[in-house]
Amino acid sequence: MSLLQTVNLKKYFGETRAVDNVNLTIEQGEFISLVGPNGAGKTSFCHVVSAHLAPDSGQILFNGADVTHMSVTQRVKAGIARSFQLVNLFDDLTAFDNVALAIFSRESKTANMMALAHLDSAVNAEADAVLGQFGLAGKRDVLARGIAQGERKLLDVALAYALRPRLLFLDEPTSGVSTRDKGQIMDTIASVVRGEGITAVVVEHDMDVVFKYSDRIVVMHQGAILAQGTPDQIRNNDEVAMVLLGSSGPDAFTRKD
């Protein structure tokens, strides 16, 4: 059974077909990159699957169960988590508290009013471990608003990861950071995600990054899936090259011009 399956998923904004009849199947343990030009519907697809937006029609099956009409919190509990393109953190909480909160939530402990959060040693240890995995141990007690952009992106991912989801959507985890930091961020994310065997869908523009890390690449164009396949298959797909780069040919993705 596939982990996630979308059936004729549709989301239109007026005339704009953001998600247009998408049928995508994701298997357990895959690392998938979702690529496509701006406005291709990648983020809308993430929004619909993570319940940030309701689909116009179609079905979302997660682990065999229909989750189409579940709320955000229900879908999080079911095991679907996501990070955001524009960093979405709890800015007046420390990096540690940001991660700890996700852990409290996962453990269904957030309703507890009569215990002190910072005395829960199991949660403390795990939050510190997660910060360590993402190289954020040094920022433990810094307010999220005071952390550099690249690290904020990582913290955003760490928050989603700390929920220990079965399926993790990462919407442009490297957007808005320097090319040098990009590789480092993706290395960190890929090693953590692969290490835990989490199924991940990453929206990404940088094709070097995409080819390097993905098991499978899904190309979206005008709301629909244009092509999908292994990095090699996509690299040699002329249609994809035309859509993404505006030119095709055997070395379209590697040519630097």
Place this chain on the structure above:
Amino acid sequence: MTMAPNRTGPSIPRLFGVAVVVLIVLAILPYVVDVYQTQLLTYGMVFAIAALGFNLLLGYTGLLSFGHSAYFGTGAYTVAFIVRDLGAHSMELCILGGLLGTFVVAALFGYVCVRHTRIFFGILTLALSQVLWSLAFKFFWVTGGTDGIRVASANLTLLGGLVDFKGRGAFQRFVFAYYYYVLVLFAVSVVVMWMIVHSPFGKALQAIRDNEVRAGFVGIPVRRYRWIAFVISGLFTGLAGILWVPLNGLTTPDILYWPFSGEIVFMAVLGGFRNFTGPIVGALAFNYLKTYAVASSEYWQLLLGLVLVVLVLVLPTGIVGSTARLYARLFRRA
């Protein structure tokens, strides 16, 4: 990982030390100051409980209520009804009844209000509180209208009838005993609220305050938690209203009217709503400010207005926030 102390959490022994010192000072004060000052400080502590409750919404959940007079007033009027109509004397019974009444009103109003945020939330809380005010104002055969309802301290007993206030020197004995009664409940309120804001639930509220969308995406049921915070907030402010009645001896629709909600907001802003102790300090300071402003000038509202303007322009983090910053600056230079 180094085994450094958990810097995220507050140091409990240190806080405990400070709390004990403050409590001892407060416990000695009635022996040092006169009856009037004792009474004034009791009012201050009562308002501090109200502001503490209010700030669970503003400071920790990010919701500005402009209708907390509703819960203060509900607490107060419930006590008045219990004493007048049920003939009860026990203050503890009044507290239980008052909290029950506040719970019902806060749960009902909160259910409606937390469907909205920002200014819409504020306006809704304001509107609902004014419904209660107009009821108290118009249904004079029940509420006494503008005359209000008298609750004489002589009719009340503390600690299940152990302490009563009849006979000679009853008023002085009441002021003295009631000060300690309020002090204990104030201390309990502070501890309970401190626990709540430092609990996982409190952290979840702060997450909702900072970013409600992301709070949902880490699995927090945002609206339900806002509702719970609203009810707790109302209960604290309701307790303040309950304790205020015997002190004041009378409850009138004034405490349900919107300017009183504004005063509660003023208290939190004056002390600093970003700090736990801000509303407490703010409530005590506001109480003295208003008392002496009223005594010294008939234009006391002008004086309070000036204070508010200065506060917003010069000390946006309030007394506690500004003091903390000043302290940090001096400390670092040393």
